[in-house]
Amino acid sequence: MRKYDNPLNNVRIASPCSADWEQMFGDERKRFCGDCKLNVYNLSAMSRDEAENFVTAAEGRVCVRYFARPDGTVITEDCPVGWAKFKKRTRTMATALASLVATLIAGIFAVSIFTKQAESQVVGTMYVTPTPTPKTKPTPDVKMGEIAPLMGKMVPKNDRN
Template sequence: MSYRNDVDALAARHDALAAEVAAKSRELDSTRQLLDEAKAKARLPVLPNIRVASPCHADWTAMTGDERVRACAQCNKNVYNLSEMTRDEAEALIVSREGRLCVRYYQRTDGTILLKDCSVGITQRRKRRVIAAGAAALLAGGGLFMFLRSRGDDAPSSRISVATEPESLMGVVAVRPETVPQPEVEAMQGQMMVKMGDVAVDPIEDR
């Protein structure tokens, strides 16, 4: 009798554990599905889904800070310049702040946001560096010319004449027009809104 009771007890315990394992398996499958959906949403591009919900006309040049982030005295918020960030930096910032931040960026007429690592953004920064270098070179050349004149030298020595010749300096820093016209860009600034929603995938027809 005791042996029979032991078998029945073990069988009951086995059935209970099997039911518990089945329930945990269903819970695991459901959690795995939710995790896969969350990962899929996290992989979606962030930047194409943002827009400036409340445009701001505050003067960017009047704000304090650097080219990436400045403090706005009108709203007491930081304004982040996405166009001075790479795509990874901009998306990481937006995700970390859950889309609640003020931003500034340049965009093309087709809505594409210009970033630090895009081809147009790189070209614009190169132009600014060339222009700044040219201005510094002209100032340096002008200062040397005034110094020589103050000494009474009508002409610079042959050793420095080439380096201080205005035509040479202008030729080195001249910015040639782009052979392919760049699309027009528009500066955007203000409170950002992130568009969120489900993603629909069109079924692939069998061929």
């Protein structure tokens, strides 16, 4: 009896294409290449079952794109190793973020403890020092009206002294 052979283990690219994936029109699973006028299928954006079914059903010339491990194994969207790396990376980032927040809170607490408080606080009735009122000069009486006409004779110059 023949052992099951995974079709993804036999995927090889005969002549690698130099076309830029980002410049092709389409989505993450399938894009159209203007150079070779074919659709390019991204096996790494498919689940393992979808990729196996696609490779098994493919006939003729098919262009594919995929990421592979150093041993040549095709990495698919639901790859357990990739998922484990994602979970580990997420856990590491969450731990780093929690550590940063804890350090920040501890720093704020330490600063608030060691900050010098006001030297003394006095509680009680407040004594108001009276401010002296400035001494003002009395204002002279103001007289208003028409000037009275001069009456009488002028005093001679000799008598004025």
